[in-house]
Amino acid sequence: MSRIKRGTTTRAKHKRILDQAKGYYGRRKNTIRIARQAVEKAGQYAYRDRKVKKRSFRALWIQRINAAVRAEGLTYSQFMHGVKLAGIELDRKVMADLAMNEGGVFTAIVAQAKAALPKAA
Incomplete structure (x- = not known):
């Protein structure tokens, strides 16, 4: 029985890692041990930052809405409460x-939200 040689498998694995490390600085791009660590860490950062991106965009949207709503005389929380009461599902x-690009439409939404808010006694 002939022995099994794994040179092609190892080379393919190494090639895959080194292809992923393309463009890295120094030995991170051409030394398999260091490249493997760098690619692993890059994957961890990518996984984490896909989650962080969602948080960042939500925060940006809230800031933009808040700025536009304050110009109309409401706070963000009052506006969102009014939106819920008015049944607006945006x-x-x-x-x-809408606040950035369609000011008139957003003003109409703010008016609906204001109308839905209970009057302060």
Whole structure:
């Protein structure tokens, strides 16, 4: 029985790692041990930052809505409460876009939200 040689498998694995490390600085791009660590860490950063990106965009949308709503004489929390009471089912992404690009439409939404708020006694 002939022995099994694994040169092609190892080379393919190494090639895959080194291809992923393309563009890295120093030995991170051409030394398999260091490249493997660098690619692993890059994957961890990518996984984490896909989650962080969602948080960052939500925060940006809230800031934009808040700025536009304060110009209309409401706070963000009052506006969102009014939106819920009025039954407006637009998400923050869409409302932020309307606030930035379609001022008249957003003003109409703010008016609806104001009307839905209970009057302060």
